[in-house]
Amino acid sequence: MPHLVRVEPIALLPTQAGCAVFLGDGSKAIVFYIDPAIGASINTILSGQSAPRPLTHDLFLLTLQAFGATVSRAVILRVENEIYYARLILEAQNEIMERKIVELDARPSDCIALAVRCGAPLYVIRTLWDSLEDMSGVLEEMRKQGQGGEDA
DSSP: OTTEEEEEEEEEOEEEEEEEEEEEEOOOEEOOOOOOOOHHHEEEEEHHOOOSSHHHHHHHHHHHEEEEEEEEEEEEEEETEEEEEEEEEEEEEEEEEEEEEEEEEOHHHHHHHHHHTTTEEEEEEEHHHHSSOOHHHHHHHHHHTOOEEEOO
């Protein structure tokens, strides 16, 4: 998929307004800001912990599994007015239907929370990736200043 860049969450840092998520491909990092509750949901999984009861993202995945569906991948498509847009791609197949692929509009933060739970790949459209500023230096500076937060 040459028009896509595979990324991974590399850091989640608390901010005054919520949580900064850094996504990287090994040579570049981008950042966007998410709700602190979703940041905590992502961090729970990345740190190898589990909640005593299913969180919303866990419940969603359990529901998908009950219907024979899985998260295939998530793709961050665009940014408008500092708001990122993504699509969640699901695959379903069960005893009453043939293989079906479903694409849903989704927040990137929810896509990340689901992808880290089930090991699904996360991508950014290449043209978007190339247009975004590399924030690796900002991440390193925040870590040096003791704002390291949780590494993903």
